[in-house]
Amino acid sequence: xxxxxxxxxTMEKINNALAALQGAFTPYDQVAVFTYNNGxxxxxxxxxxxxARLAAVLEQSKGTGRDPVMGLGGPLAQTTNINNEQFDPxxxxxxxxxxxxxxxxxxxxxxxxxxxxxxxxxxxxxxxxRRVVYVISDGKEYGSEAKQKDVIKYLQTHQISxxxxxxxxxxxxxxxxxDKFHLPMQMRDDVLPQYVAATGGQIDPEFRTGGIERSFxxxxxxxxxxxxxxxxxxxxxxxGKYRKVEVRVLRPNLTVIAKDGYWPDASQNAxxxxxx
Numbered sequence: 042x043x044x045x046x047x048x049x050x051t052m053e054k055i056n057n058a059l060a061a062l063q064g065a066f067t068p069y070d071q072v073a074v075f076t077y078n079n080g081x082x083x084x085x086x087x088x089x090x091x092x093a094r095l096a097a098v099l100e101q102s103k104g105t106g107r108d109p110v111m112g113l114g115g116p117l118a119q120t121t122n123i124n125n126e127q128f129d130p131x132x133x134x135x136x137x138x139x140x141x142x143x144x145x146x147x148x149x150x151x152x153x154x155x156x157x158x159x160x161x162x163x164x165x166x167x168x169x170x171r172r173v174v175y176v177i178s179d180g181k182e183y184g185s186e187a188k189q190k191d192v193i194k195y196l197q198t199h200q201i202s203x204x205x206x207x208x209x210x211x212x213x214x215x216x217x218x219x220d221k222f223h224l225p226m227q228m229r230d231d232v233l234p235q236y237v238a239a240t241g242g243q244i245d246p247e248f249r250t251g252g253i254e255r256s257f258x259x260x261x262x263x264x265x266x267x268x269x270x271x272x273x274x275x276x277x278x279x280x281g282k283y284r285k286v287e288v289r290v291l292r293p294n295l296t297v298i299a300k301d302g303y304w305p306d307a308s309q310n311a312x313x314x315x316x317x
Contacts, residue, residue, distance in 0.1 A: 042159050044178035044208075045078040045104030046150045051209040052106025055177060058253040059099045065257035066090030067265070071170075073162050074098050077155035078107075079184070086162065107148075152178060152232060153185035157192045160201050172201040173242075173264055177253070179209035180231030189232055193239045197283075198304040203236040204264065205244045206256040212246035241300030276305070 043059075045052065066072060070090035076082050085098040156174055163172040174196070182189070196203060211231045237244045243263055245256045270288065281304075288299040 042081075042155050042174060042176040042178070043074070043076045043102050043104075044150070044152070044155075044176070045076050045102075045106065046148070046181070047106050047179050047209050049106035049108060051179065052104050054250045054253060055208060056103040057250045058257070059103060061254040062099060062257050063090065063096055065261040070261075071166070073159065074102055075155055075159045075162075076102050076104065077151050078104070079149050080151050081155040081158040083158065083162070087165070148181070149184035150181040151185045152176075152180070152182040153187040153189055153192050156203065156236065157187045157195060160192070160196055160199065163201055164199050171264065172199065174201055174203045175260065176203065176205040176233060176236075177208060178205065178233065179211045180205070180207055180233040181211070182232045189235065193236065194304055196236070196240050197300065197302065198306050200303065202240045202242040202264075202300070203233070204242040204260045205233045205237060206253055206260065207231065207233060207244060207246040208248070208253060212248040239301055241298060243298065274305075281305075 043055065047055070068089070068091045071087040072090045072095055073087045074084040074095070076084055084102050085094060088094045088098075156176065159174045160172075163174065166172065195201075233244055236242070243260060245260060247253045247256045274284070276282070276284070283302055283304055285302040286300060288297050290297060
């Protein structure tokens, strides 16, 4: 999933790094490509990771990005003001006007919809395949039809992990914590940590092009070098209750990365549940 709703400078870094993405996959991998701006778009259904088709699609998935939305308030917008209000109509940008208003267009970042669309596409594969939604984005979310909690439930029900390379200003140290103070009806600055934690994935913030390129190989290697632990449960799948999962190891000095739990479905009644 490639975010095309980022600012133009961040989009340029993503575009320059995309050529390295195909090399991070093995010939046994299958890849589908989605992009999103005002809504998700499938660029190609699943195809061989080393195919010429994937290389062409990645080239076509390069975007232009968007200019940062900036309001025209403050001292730079009006020549003489007190308490952020124009008091001299003779120096107003529009003569004899008491002030100047500017309604900035609301940004749209349909990340929830894009993750859901990619997740639905992965369910076409058989149960023996490892399902991963890999996102390259700044993590901003606003304007999706799908709710985050519903998308997470879908991911957990179908055993899909979310991995992400976070780009742009969100990748800078200390920026992610600001979303903890989210205001209602306002844009989310970074929703990817919630997706990653809920599905047992990993997140890698990278600000520069070289770091983004290295992140591709780093994340795909982590996906390929995991243990798959299965177990049978005696709980009925029809109760619709969320199942918590806790993975413990006896070996010291290890960090366990696993999903927090899952939602059962009928297909899991015939095979063991897994925690990766």
